[in-house]
Amino acid sequence: MPVFELLSFQQQAHDGLLARFLEAKRQMDQLGTAPKTSALDTIRKNAGAILFQAPTGSGKTLIATRVVASLSEHDSILWLWFAPFAGVVDQTRQTLHAQAPTLSLLDLESDRRLDALGSAPLFVTTWQSVATSNKEGRKARISGDAGLAVDELIAGAREAGYRIGCVVDEAHHGFKKAAEARRFFAEVLRPDYTLMMTATPKDSDARAFARETGYEVGDEASWASVSRSDGVEVGLLKKGVKMARFIVRNPDDTVLVDFERTALRECAAMHRQMKDTLAREGVALTPLMLVQVPNGGEHIDMARGYLTGKLGFSEQAVRVHIANEPDPDLLALANDPRVEVLIFKMAVAMGFDAPRAWTLAAMRGARDASFGVQVVGRIMRRHRSVHARRDLPDELEYGYVFLANSEAQEGLLSAGDLINRMPTHVAELGSQTVVTFVADEPEVQIVRNGESLRLFADGRVEFPDPPSDGGASLFNPASPGHQQEFLERTGWTPMAKRLQGNSFASSEPTATLLTSVLANDTHTEYTYRRRPDGPTALLTESMPPLPDDFEEQVAAQIDFTAVLSDRERVRTKIVQRTQNIFEDGGIVDEEKWATLSPEVIAAKAKQLVFQFDVDRFAFPRLLRNRFRKALENHGIEPPADEEQLLQQLDLILVRNPKLIAEAVRKCRAAQLAVQQVTLPEEISSELRLSPAKRNLYGIFPADLNSDERRFAELLDIDDDVLWWHRNPSQQPTSICLYGWSHGRGFFPDFLVAVKGRLVGQGLALVEVKGPQLQHYDRAKASARHREYGSAFMVGYDPGKKSFLMFREENGQLYENGTFEVARLRFDQ
Incomplete structure (x- = not known):
């Protein structure tokens, strides 16, 4: 891997982050060689923690790598870099090794020794490796032949003069649900320098992190940030991502359309268009089509079967990744030019790079903006082979997401808004720590914008002495007499006296006229007679139990004559609506045909057949025979294949949902x-x-x-x-x-x-x-x-x-x- 030179916006982010960390170092240095723990905690938890937000593909890992290397030149720091998944640890180590050769990369399994630390030591690990109750996590927390426990290693490093640095990649993933990770961070690691990176920042997550660990990263104005436009201008990111969803013209067909196969078909067509365009432009690159499926084998089998069958991809070109987390196999597949289509689970939407990807078919979606950011991130990058190209056709400057679930557009549009809101800046701290000296003793204060320094940093305040005349104060509440005087002035005393004089205010239960009346009234029953000119009886309809031949009667009432043509209506008109998630307007509508889902039709037909109390074996057989007879009576040859006959019958029943219900109504009305x-x-x-x-x-x-x-x-x-x-x-x-x-x-x-x-x-x-x-x-x-x-x-x-x-x-x-x-x- 070549050593990359930081681009101007990346250098700007690097310099700002480094400056903020160096300011924290300066303040910690001011505390002397034996600082108070409380003062040191105040600095590390306020000045030493930074949240860094950047769109996927803009180089935040590279920026963080250089920040770690640069800061290590100014201070002795033991770094722990937390990757979001075990499967990307090796990828992270490779990046650090290539882009920051001055760092000493250590292995958590073999290098947990103080003499192994040396200069600029760094461990790449995951929270699961050090902060869970599983076997591997417990091993790292116990001293033995493999080395010191992580807890002892960190404590020993501090005694040896190291400060502790922590980098959290995809911070929203590591801390959001892992209570043990938060405890390890706040109680064991207690880093002096904390850099939290994310592509999906949330104020609520930052507040929760501060509440649970004590480390303040501030609000959005305090975060370090890189904008999408910076990445687009230098060719790292595509100009935009276009989202396509499908709208059914006939509302009655909406529940019947096979949106998943429709999304796969249109995504495959766009993928092949990208492939042809790249070839015409002389770019020796095979684009990658991503298919994101729900976490279930049946969806994977359906997608793979449709891609290699109806859509004509070879078995070798379609690969499946079934693990729940990114791993080296996934990364290898994403970079293998022989692979044209990669099917992966929703859970793997985060944490892997796929720069060859131009298209993504999302079989299921989520309305959550954070999840949408991860989906978009998979196709925002431009491949390195086209970084320098500024003359590419416009279609190659965009990624394309095809949604099988139209409601998922909310998550993607919100993701576009979230990414667009990221500016390029390394902000001044919303609150900052200041070291003051009182009688030659260093004190640390947190000063927020608009506040003044206090004389005493430890929060001491002076309370007023009690009044010398014995009047009411914080130390001498008003006497009962004063209270009585207040009540008389406000007019409440007469009411209070009346209440006190009533018998119900007494502690002893006393019968009153009201309670006696109420008690007697509870035993009264009121009777109302029918008016003399009113009827003595009325007529009601009644329905007898179902007859033994109910199924035969219902089947005989069903008339297929007017609906036989519906058996071949297996597709419907839809509109494919495409829009750029980063821009308002620019909506393009195209008319398409969509096939109906055989699985949905079969399920809905089954619901219609069994919506009434009928025999679950006899009634379907009677319907099938009745349908076959109707075809023959109209000179139509029934399908020889029984399954095809059932599919035609299902389609007729679903397109005419009242067919059975009307037959039942007629039968029951005759029995009324x-x-x-x-x-x-x-x-x-x-x-x-x-x-x-x-x-x-x-x-x-x-x-x-x-x-x-x-x-x-x-x-x-x-x-x-x-x-x-x-x-x-x-x-x-x-x-x-x-x-x-x-x-x-x-x-x-x-x-x-x-x-x-x-x-x-x-x-x-x-x-x-x-x-x-x-x-x-x-x-x-x-x-x-x-x-x-x-x-x-x-x-x-x-x-x-x-x-x-x-x-x-x-x-x-x-x-x-x-x-x-x-x-x-x-x-x-």
Whole structure:
């Protein structure tokens, strides 16, 4: 690996970071040879900790490497560099060896000895190697033949005059969930210099880190930062990343489209376009197509099978990485020019370089911006072979992400915003440490912007003496007499006296007139008799149990005639929408065809077939035979392959989801019966109910919600109402409708006897629905009772301050004018 010269923006970041660390060194040096631990902690935890944010591919590892080497020229430091995964430790060591040859790279397994430290010693390791409860982590924390325990090595190094430095690569990964890593950092390592690198910075993570370790990296204004534009200008990064998602023109097909295979197909087409363009430009480079799959074998098998089958890639060109973390195998695959497609798990989105990658198909996505940054980072880099090229076609200046999950766009767009917000600067510290001397003793203070230095750095304050006249103070609270005087001035004393004089303020329970009345009232039951002109009985629909031949009846009711053409509608029109995640606007739409997912269709068809209580073996067989007969009756030869026949049947059922439900409704409607229910002569209540003029029992029932109560009061004052009755739900005296659906009971809220109604024996059924349930229960708006006729659906409109009527047509609910009792005279 050649030694790279830092580019101007990288040198600027390096110089700023070094300056901040050297300032921390100067302050620590001011404390003398035997500093107070508290003073040293204040400096290392405030001035010695820096968060460095930079987009993936901009060279943050190179910058950090040079900072470590440069700082080691000014101070004796034992460095521990924490890589995010064990699989990238060797890659990190190679970079350090090539770019900072003055550093002494040590092995944690064999070099845990004080005499091995020498000049500028550095261990590359992971948190799992030193701060977990696994066997390897425990070995490093125990002294033995392999060397000192890490804890003892760090303590011995301090005694030998070394300061401790710590570099955390992808800091958000190492600390976020690893409590033992945070404890090791804060209690054992206690670094004097801390450099935390990340491509996905968050204020909340920085605050959590400070809260749990005591090390303050400040807010965004205090972080060292490199911008994306700097990397683009010098040719390290592509100009942008374009995100493509797919929108289905027919909303009914959205759940059926095979978005995963569509994303793979379009990504492969773009990959081949990149390959042809590179060849035309004379660039001897095979581009890499990345495929990110959920963490499961079935998705890997599907992607590999589709790529090597339908899309025509060779077996050798498609490779799979199944480990949960980046490792040397993954890095080798990413750099192997014979590999055109690399399939990897979502968990490996971070921590590996793939500079050959121009395209990525994301089978699943996440709305999290941090995860989006990692996805984008895989394809932002420009390959070294084109760094110096400024004449490349525009299409090669962008990376392309194809989303199978459209919702994942939120994560990528947020990632674009997050990356764009990174400026280039090494900020002044938001808070800084200052060493002052009092009586020749060094003291350390933390001074924030706008604050002044204190005379005493240890936080000493002076308290006022107690008043000499004995008045109230912090040391002498107000006496009861003073409190009484305050209460009298504020008018609270009379109320307090009244409360104290009442019997319920006493500690002994005492019966009062009120408690006696309440106690007697709890034993009262109120009775309300049915009005003399009201009916003694009403008619309800009933549904008998399913007959033994129910499956045969339903299958016979299904008519495939009008829907046979749907068996071949295996694709649908979609729009591929592409936009640059780093810029607003510039949206490009292209029309495409997308195939439907056989797996989704089969699953949805299964749900439709078994949505009712049918025999799970007999009913599918009856449907299949009925479908085959329908094909033959129309002169269509059924497929010889049984599986193909089932796929055609599944497609018809999914494209016509009401086919089975309508057949069930017809069968159950034919079995419907009407029977009489007797109304009670009287009803009782433990509560006194409000009187009602026209209610069948002379009261407003207690179970009415606000809309129902408002509607009941409207009925009660209307002269066209002879009487009205609240219909209870699922009670022996309830009026129920079954014919409206496939056997599910419906209990309308009200029965209303209406003057001049000539149908339904003069009774109208009314259902009151709130706005949240109107669409869900829209089918009830077309329900009919076999004797009483239509059921009317009404709902209160707060804006119009009136009730509206609704009607159902073709599965949709429509407003049907303002409610008036007079409209109940006629069926709708």
